Amino acid sequence: MRLRERNRLAAMRLVQDSAVELFERHGYESTTIEAIAAASGVSTATIYRHFGNKETIVLWDEREGIINDELEQRLGRQPPLEAFRDAAIAAYDGRDDRDRFLRRLRLIYANPSILGVAAQNEARNRSELAAGLAAADGRRRPTIADDVTAAIALATLDVAFTRWQRTDARHGLGRTITDAYSATTKR
């Protein structure tokens, strides 16, 4: 990895950590970007260059791409929902940064404006997933069934995150994800 890229990632981690700390202590709305800049030693201009907006400071996940990689390996071989469930478990369960992840999830679900930006991302992911499902079946455009399957896959993962984050993460995240997807079949 190039020096530039390493510096960039290091700065982003530093900013995210400082921000999460401040958000937890003083509240999301009450913490200004300027305060985050001061705490992390990075200018506000650079924070905006890296994250684009305040919400993404919390939402940014270095390992974002993992779930797509995991999914790609499974899409042909398993039914869509199972493939997505297993990819999610592979990507999110047993992370070595479990604690950071949990704190970020709590901030997300506690602050509507962050949740709103997360939903914008989810909308994009949903149409990409639907396109992927269509492609896996050799169709050029997603059918309404593809769209619905993609929507169910993502909404169910969201339920799992919501409950896991709320219950003090009593069970493992993998277990919660499994339980959520089980509930999609017996309706």
Add this chain to the structure above:
Amino acid sequence: MRLRERNRLAAMRLVQDSAVELFERHGYESTTIEAIAAASGVSTATIYRHFGNKETIVLWDEREGIINDELEQRLGRQPPLEAFRDAAIAAYDGRDDRDRFLRRLRLIYANPSILGVAAQNEARNRSELAAGLAAADGRRRPTIADDVTAAIALATLDVAFTRWQRTDARHGLGRTITDAYSATTKR
């Protein structure tokens, strides 16, 4: 209805109409609240008192409550997803303001920030619906299955809206909703 309430609704309709017009013509981001205030003859302060934020000017729907009423009559008698589907059809299909509704939907799906606020609302609706499902079965708190069912119900309706709005509303909205919910069973 009191005079105050009538005035208020009339003002909100006027503001929403002016705003939709301006958004369509010049773009959502490029249209300032001040421009909407000037176009509708209502002060910016009052616009904020009525809608709370810019996004809600588009999202606000006078008949919002209808789907809940429809749902309440069905929840004991039908399986949850069918009840929700039929309630949605009753609430949204064949509206006499179909055209306004379509234009608003288009603005919503074309502008991420509006979609974000819509998602915040949907998050609230989802936990209310889950609570309702639990109550209908005599449980005090929603199980994970209730949460998942509520999530599927809302996500599926969202798929229906997305597709209907995109396809020039070729078929009736009721038809699109029916098709979407059909896809939830054969996964």
Add this chain to the structure above:
DNA sequence: TTGAAGTGTGATAGTGACTGTCACTTTTAG
């Protein structure tokens, strides 16, 4: 019908997220 209490409105000033620009520094590639 009237007058007092209650409630909505407009104007104004202020905060903070976000954008665009420019001079300067650091990294990269030949």
Add this chain to the structure above:
DNA sequence: CTAAAAGTGACAGTCACTATCACACTTCAA
């Protein structure tokens, strides 16, 4: 080592949104 490329900080500006206050309009009881 040097020229090009790319990132950084500082600064000025826009706009969504909040808080406040004087004023106007509803409401309701007498």
